[in-house]
Amino acid sequence: MPNNGQLPRDSGLDHTLGLLKEGYSYILNKRYSMKSDIFETRLLGQKAICMGGAEAAEIFYDPEKFKREGAAPNRAKETLFGKNGVQGLDGQDHKHRKAMFMSLMSPDRISELTRIVTKQWELAAHSWEGMDEVLLYEEAQKIMCRTACHWAGVTVPEEEEKRLAADLAAMYESAAAAGPAHWKGRHSRNHAEKWIGELVEKVREGKVNPPEGTALHTFSWHKDLEGNLLDTETAAVEVLNILRPIVAISVFINFLVLAVHHYPDEKEKLRSDNENYAQMFVQEVRRFYPFFPFAAALVKKDFIWRDYKFEEGTLTLLDLYGTNHDPQIWDSPDVFNPGRFAGWESSPFSFIPQGGGDYFMGHRCAGEWVTVEVLKTSLDYLVNNLEYTVPAQDLSYSMVKMPSVPESKVVLSQVKRRL
Template sequence: MSMQESNVPHEKGLDNSIKLLTEGYHYIPNRCRRFDSDIFTTHLLGQKVVCISGSEAAKVFYNEEIFRRKGAAPIRVQKTLFGQNGVQTMDNAEHKHRKQLFMSLMTAEHLDELRTITTEQWQYAIDKWVRKNRIIFFKETQEIMCRIACQWAGVPLWAKELKQRANDFGSMIDAFGAVGPRFQKGKRARKRAEKWIRTMIKQVRSGQVIADEHTALYAMSWRRNLNGKLMSRQMAAVELINILRPIVAIARYVTFGALALHLHPETRRKLQSNENDYSQMFVQEVRRFYPFGPFLGARVRKRFTWRNHDFKEGTLVLLDIYGPNHSSAIWESPNEFNPERFRDFQGSPFNFIPQGGGDYMGHRCAGEWVTVEVMKTSLNFLTNHVDYKVPRQNAKFSMIRMPTIPKSRFIIKNVRWN
């Protein structure tokens, strides 16, 4: 061991993967507190891993000269969440070329259309909810998000296949931190979804399905690689799913938003008046307070030193996502739900990273704007147009389950238009 490495804390043990699975979101923050350090080394999944946390760590992590994404995402995650060889696993010119495709869909016009679609789909859903006594909010919202995603992307979706498609997207997301049955379910869901979208890409290219030119379906179907050749149908399917799946994932945030409204009833009135764009503050606080992604991974591209640690080429590095969102070094009273903290918050690409950090043409999540707009539109709709009751239930959520969700999936009843 070199002198540079000797000052960096190391977690003992031949492999600490079981500890990761039993501590979940708290695995990295717990050790940062224990070691009083924003960096430590450990062994996970049979390899040495460096774990880092905090805004300074994020600045380093998103330096593309010293980090690469290729080879960082485990195959098991690619086979469920990302899809194999998707944009999240790319680097350099190839990544920028593919990322431009995603960013081209984030124009003001596209986001306006997304807000309109979101409102329409909530109206459609509530018309059905008022005829039911009891609603499992997360399950129903996942289906709403699936309809929103497909309509916005221009993907035809028959009513009879909605449950299957929504469940498949949900299973891919649910498999992120899973082993055993949840992982296998996510893998099967990924195969079904890719087959469905591959067929659709084929039909667009053959003229059997006409895709509007401004939609993601059209963009993915006709996108060419740097060599000038059309993306393969498989790769086009993977990337179109990388538009659809993250929108379905917003169901978790909207569910946590509904839970926050229940636990903090004073926020409902503030959302209704929306003074000083309170909905923006509320949504950002939901994204900060409630768990979503626990960490992100990258591999060292070229050797460098940070915090007296020698980062060797090829080493896997995990950036803590959950911990900084609950750090007293960044937030006052971080374990309290307080949307007003965002009134004058001077955020940076590295100190508020619930879906990752850096700039948008780098590896920051291209769907972050989509997440915020869909959440704002959904929660504004629920507070301004709908009344409902929340029965007694177990709405607690596990910090070990990744990704987490209220145990009851949040139940509401007696839904009425107001």
């Protein structure tokens, strides 16, 4: 029988400051202290439900129970997502728009992406050989920006590459920021959306002709369920929803190098069985290190789960980081162990660094395949084609800052290509 719908409740008037203080660990810490995978709290002055674990993820990605429209705060739309993007759609509109993204994920297109990534690493490494030090995070952003633009069919003047990389990085770096950092993210998005919007218009006017199958071409000519082209602003937002996440892979690239540095025995495993072990290593990096802390949705209609009542319109947060560190799912979750993925059968709800559920029908990130293949290709180049030294520096990373990267942003020296 239902227990009157009374969720375990976090006492106090508002816990927004607690969330900001504890960061990635906030929901997981509360789950431990309350001995419950689900609890009620108040964030930004409103009631919110927080939950984690595989069963919670399965419920969270049930489109009959939760919706995304209106869930993301305006601050996130103004920086991270943009307005009217695929992340905020539901039902058939979402399914139709998601299919547009998934059309880019064919084997041929992914193969082209890895070819571009390899070439960009080689060009960057050639220039690094003449440098005293390389700041990996910033260099990786430029590599990923050039890769993303080339793959998406977006031609960028060389003098604009650095600015675009900075704009795309500012969008995800400012998602949880306030003050000047937030305004920087908004300005960067406005600047990039205007530029991409102009490209979309030029494509439609026949003045720019990106290759078929690329994001710029596909999104410029995509029609909604009513048979209308996307408005220019929405098409620009969706092109940026390809470019921005690929640049954000630079966060994981820093953690790839950090993991190889902290666990030197892994390098020999990667070199001796690089194809199979690289997959496991990349997945463990994505599980172990912080990336997205949680996902947000609104309860679509009243329902009961685990005898608890979920009321329509309630903000609900799914603990992504905590689910990836849940001892009920993972043995020794705080130990870095790529071997845990040997023979692992993929679950759409227990391993959710970029969301859960089905790629085609649900809200799991369409770019997850891109992330994995780019990271595998980057790891292969770093381990098998590059020699470098990691000098003394602050390699600690915050569990509060979002996104989190090593404090030093990983400085490399004595970089040489292995010829």
